[in-house]
Amino acid sequence: MAPNDFDNSIHDFDTTDDGSGPEPSPELWRHTPFTAFVAGEDTRAVYVRDHLPVLMPSFVVDFALRCTEFRSLPGHIARYAESQAWGSAEIEALRSWQRKLVRAGLFISRTELYTRAAAIRESNATPAKIGVIGFSTAGDRADLLLRALGSFAENVQTHGRAVDFLVADSAVDAGHRGRLRGLAGERAADLGVTLRYLGEQEKRLFATELIRRSQCRPEAVEFALFDPFGAGSAGGANRNALMLHEAGSVLAAVADDVLCELASTDSGDFKLALFSDTDPYDRWVFADRADALEAVSFEPRDYLAEQEKLLGRNLGDLLAGVPVNEVNVRKLGLTFLHLLDSGAARIRTTHLGHAGNPAIPTSSFYAPHKGTERELAAEAEIRYRASFASRGALARLATPSVGDGTVSPGMAIGLDHRELLPPFFPVLPAEDLVFGATMGACCPGALSGHLPLCLRHETNGDNAPLHPGEINRARQGSVFEFSQILRAIMAGHQPATQADTTARMQKLGRYICEFAAQPTLDFREALHRIVLTHESQKIMALEHALFTEIDAPEFWRRDIRDFLDHSRDRMQHEDFDIPYELKAGRTNEENRILMQKLIASYGRLLEDWPAIVAAAWDLRSEGKQFSASAKAD
Template sequence: MTDDRSGPQAMDSEPMYALEDCDSLPVTGGVLLVAKATGARVTVMQEVAMALQHCAPFRTLDGHARHLVAVFPQLGGNVEDALRVLRHVQDAGLLLPAADICQRVNGPVDANAELDRTVVCIITCDRPAAVERLLESLLRGARLARHKKLYLIDDSREAAHCAANEEAVQRFNLLSPTGMSYIGPVQQQALLGFVIERLPQREEAIRFLLDRSQWQGLASYGRARTLALLLTVGERCIVMDDDVLCAAYRLPQQHGEVTFGNGQREADFFRDTQDWQQQVSPLETDPLAGHGSCLGLNLSAALGALGCETLTPGHLADGNAIWYRDIHAASPVLITQSGSLGDPGTATNGWLPNLQPVSLQRMLRRPGGLFQALSQRHNWLGQPQPTFTKRGSMSQLTGLDNRHVLPPYFPVLRGEDQLFGTMTDILYPDSLSLEYNWSVPHLPLEERRGNGAGDATVPRGGLSLLEGFLSGARCADAGPGVTTRMERLACRLDELAELSTSGLQAQFRTALLRAQALHLQTLGDRLRDSASLDADWQSYLQDNQQACIQAMQEVPGLARLPGVPRGLDEEAIAAGIRSRAAGFGAALRAWQDLRSVSATAAMELFG
């Protein structure tokens, strides 16, 4: 398979620009756009202001003009008219040159301190056979002596599974040059008691994050990840899901040229495991060492490690100016990710409409086309080249620079990883996440099949709405420190916890409508991009479009939130939301104290 695109350096012959982050103020005769960072301003007609919202990614002026006439049929395909408006906005100082960012990133910076060895945490829940397979994979594929410590964090509910996992760790330690500590229910209870004894005034907040008995009947994905953070305070940490293998692969379309992306991954589609195994190339890279190679470096050093000595405007092509405006040579790489081969790790196949045309073309030219993609769960999800983004999302193998005060994860519900990525970006607005251009196998032992009819894609809410609400705590200025920023997040949660039921309902409706409107726009973009593609795909998009339009006409109550038990009235649901918001806010205020105590606990309890 060949690569479907040219590299970013192909776009370096012309300057690239993106619209500054602006406030829009209605004035007589149109809209006054004011750049938040510089104060530059220009008055334009309302329809021009709307069109300029599509100019946030870095493109050449001609590229912006051609994009605008493709999106807005009312422009009549007149590229010259669009260029004339763009030059007017450029002359007013509202278009940020990509070269300005490159100059800052390529500037002098203090050398990185030598990186210490990493600590590896495996998180598991009731899958002892997967744990056994992963431990065997680690012994074969990882240079374990390079790591300070290994942990297995066991969130299993079944006592027999806990016993099997602990025995597997004991057998592993007979062969591994670096010891692994088993952190099961007994050890977790010991840790909980240790920190509560030393922070009795924080007991309620600590229990919110760590006490499994508070979350009976709920999948506590985030709780296990928070335990990983507390066991590795002051270290570079690599977190592994239990159903991956310690091996790295690269697809033919992947290459080594660095880019700054929008966070969207690409995808490919396969009949089964044997199909993708025949099309990927195994790498000699130990994926754990691969993650550690850039985790914790500053941007300048990370670019050098990836073979990019000088950042050019082409590297920023299609990157969002709002995201990358303030990066610099010393921006820290706090999160590393890698792609996955096999099961995509998503609950449904509703992610397909978010794919860009290059991935859709791969999907539709595969045997079976759309139906095969909807029915099967044999995919590649990842980046075709090393990609910097502003926030982390979902990765079955994740690096975390826990030498910084990273936030805790929300203890339960899906979407905890995206929420963590957003909170990290709020705490460290100049930080970056890096996704490598290679993948690890993600192979759940239980059979997982897709839905050939296609799952609904209409947003219904969940932690993604909390993520959007907390974004209101963002402060782009570099002045406030992490303690102040953490307090801003906690205050935002306090606000949510004190809203009336009608206020919560209004917040939910507004946030959900915003998410649905954005999704409707995405569906429209995919339909426009797919005009010459498969008729079944167009029909699938149109069906979801109609479902989204219908959902936007409804007035949803809090009972429509995912995971809400049936039979609860709005007051009871609102009370639960307020309680969780207050609990998470208190947890954020206790977090730095909890980190300090946990560093001692990990040493004293687990060596």
């Protein structure tokens, strides 16, 4: 924005405007990515990319750092002055810096953000057309897979779509594989669809050829497609198999316990939302499973067409014709602003919400969230307790949303693999969260698109998430996952911002390998610091929720206090650094050795992945495929 535009925009501000409403509003601002260096007792040298350093008083820099949401500048100043208990003299001193902050590049307006984003368009971009739906399965889950296959086949046939179906199976038991393959083949024949199968035998043949073609380390391909260390939950390996099988194309990957029943959650308040560094979903838990399903209205919709509304699209094309005040920027963070500097912004993955099973090990994720049954009156404690036992949850969006990979749910994901995407972490739960973080670090301009739609998620088993009051009795351990450790490691890496995807991916892989190559005691020390930082941040967030949610019922506050006490206590136990999903079956020392191996293996996989994908691409272009027709062995 030019200086005269700024001068014309600083009058008649609504100091309560936070950018969350669609009505016309005065110009709104937030701070950009910048670094402040000490240049004296009360002076800072502030550096913004492509700008010369500017000297500023420390109180001005502190003010700027607090402006993390789009608001009018007078609104920002009023909030800051209130937090500091300032008088008129201090307020006037800060006001005198408004224009300098903008001209130095420390602030960006909503209009400038919109203009920059709308200008990003690729002339060679082509629409994404999904040609394959891939299913990930494992173990004795043939009944679930058959249900999912029938559901998605019916949807594509109803809407006249011609796609193939591909099953990636990580079952270890040959009997389970044979039963699933035979039943799936029969079901596919009944449905009149083409179904291919990638099990142990097919993946082994595929891996052998990938190693020969790519000249990569055999252990990297082995880790990509299998579970060589017996860590468990090889869903990520299945997704890697699907991506390699379909290298160079666009595909949809879904879990075997998803049903293709779609419900719209679009409120119509905005045309598009932009976000980063946060979770864009509203999440609710219900006292009864039926309540979760009745909270949405399932309706006939073309699943693939819905994914294709965002998948492969440029951000500029999406913004064309959408007024700036119909774009919600309330959850937009610094990562999005960094991403715009790459000069590209294309949606490489698409995601949906879900209704039904929450797909999490404990309710500690849901309990502090705003949208839960704990908002009910105090006499509803029984209903509150039941909400954690029901396994009924809803994750939804009110607006089509585009952002970074902070949240990248893999339950039903669209993948634009016409250009290089990273591998999924092959084993353990939450591999999709690692994938999102890796995409953000490696793929310049890559965005995730999130649709205001819910899929039905219904899995087997009666195990319910534990509510905070049960954690201490039911499972002695800190509640975090290995994926959070890996994401924290990657967060310490500085990507080469001007490098291409291959160079970025290999650089990140080397960084992860170096982290894992530390001597045992140094690795353990680094691991301890990561876990303690994670637990500390969680405790601060929960204490903040207790402080701010003054109207929350006492039973909820009691649960959160108990969970906080438990978390603080677990920080003093010898196994505080062991993730939740690794607690059983191994000693603490065995788990630490396993984690070091897993981290090193992912680093090597990232280094070799570009060559592995190139080999898979060549094989596919030559018409060679290693999946088998689904039929009884």
